[in-house]
Amino acid sequence: MFSKITIAASLALALLTGTASAEAIKVGVTPGPHAQILEKVKEVAARNGLEIEILEFSDYVVPNQALNDGELDANSFQHEPYLINQVKDRGYKIENVAWTVNFPMGVYSKKYKTFDEVPDGATIAIPNDPTNGGRALFIFADQGIIKVNPDKGLAVGPADITENPKNLNFIELDAAQLPRSLDDTDASAVNSNYAIPAGLNPATDALLREGAKAPYVNLIAVRTEDKDKEWVKQLIAAYHTDEVKSFVEETFKGAVVTAW
Numbered sequence: 132m133f134s135k136i137t138i139a140a141s142l143a144l145a146l147l148t149g150t151a152s153a154e155a156i157k158v159g160v161t162p163g164p165h166a167q168i169l170e171k172v173k174e175v176a177a178r179n180g181l182e183i184e185i186l187e188f189s190d191y192v193v194p195n196q197a198l199n200d201g202e203l204d205a206n207s208f209q210h211e212p213y214l215i216n217q218v219k220d221r222g223y224k225i226e227n228v229a230w231t232v233n234f235p236m237g238v239y240s241k242k243y244k245t246f247d248e249v250p251d252g253a254t255i256a257i258p259n260d261p262t263n264g265g266r267a268l269f270i271f272a273d274q275g276i277i278k279v280n281p282d283k284g285l286a287v288g289p290a291d292i293t294e295n296p297k298n299l300n301f302i303e304l305d306a307a308q309l310p311r312s313l314d315d316t317d318a319s320a321v322n323s324n325y326a327i328p329a330g331l332n333p334a335t336d337a338l339l340r341e342g343a344k345a346p347y348v349n350l351i352a353v354r355t356e357d358k359d360k361e362w363v364k365q366l367i368a369a370y371h372t373d374e375v376k377s378f379v380e381e382t383f384k385g386a387v388v389t390a391w
Contacts, residue, residue: 154362155182159194159206162187163328164387171378176369189307199223207231210347212285213262227350228358229367230390234323236266237337241313246338251297253317259303261286267320270339327386334385348390
């Protein structure tokens with residue numbers, strides 16, 4: 132009799148604490164701020180019965196493939212233009228379910244303190260995927276340094292530059308390699324999730340910085356078939372807390388901006 136009471140009490144306690152019904156999900160991120168933020172989200176979610184396993188990916192391509200194939204339950208690393216392009220090109224059945232943070236892209240240099248010092252004919256590295264490459268070019272276009280073909284929308288590349296009075300030589304590299312490219316280029320446009328781990332702060336170190344209204348807020352993506360599941364609501368609720376917002380503000384000092 133005692134053992135039955137003990138078991139019943141244990142089960143009741145587990146239900147109260149959420150451990151008996153806890154779900155476990157796998158979420159893909161890129162190293163750096165996305166991973167750091169999700170560690171805080173994981174801490175918050177665990178208190179409410181959702182266990183998160185974080186998997187880090189070193190590029191932007193694999194996390195969507197892994198999500199689409201069922202190896203992940205969600206990912207948190209990309210902005211909407213990139214997701215839209217991936218879905219269009221690869222036919223993924225995945226979609227945006229919540230906004231997370233914005234990482235203003237910056238243009239950095241180890242050789243020059245201001246962009247005015249960058250000489251004509253300089254070599255500038257930008258990301259080699261269509262959406263982030265276009266994102267980088269729009270930083271220069273917004274400053275009047277180049278002009279791009281307006282008919283191409285956000286997906287512009289070096290071939291779509293229509294005016295380039297400084298004859299800048301734009302080269303395309305894998306986004307993760309851009310911080311290291313600064314040893315060999317005159318300047319490089321670096322996504323902040325790669326810039327920050329390399330000791331670069333877009334708020335203080337960038338020669339040029341993306342405008343605040345740029346359409347590149349990051350998001351949580353899940354498979355379309357999962358979008359209405361309870362664990363998705365739990366994940367979003369854990370992310371969109373004051374605790375996570377305070378963590379982002381205190382940790383990144385304006386280099387990462389919350390979007391909720």
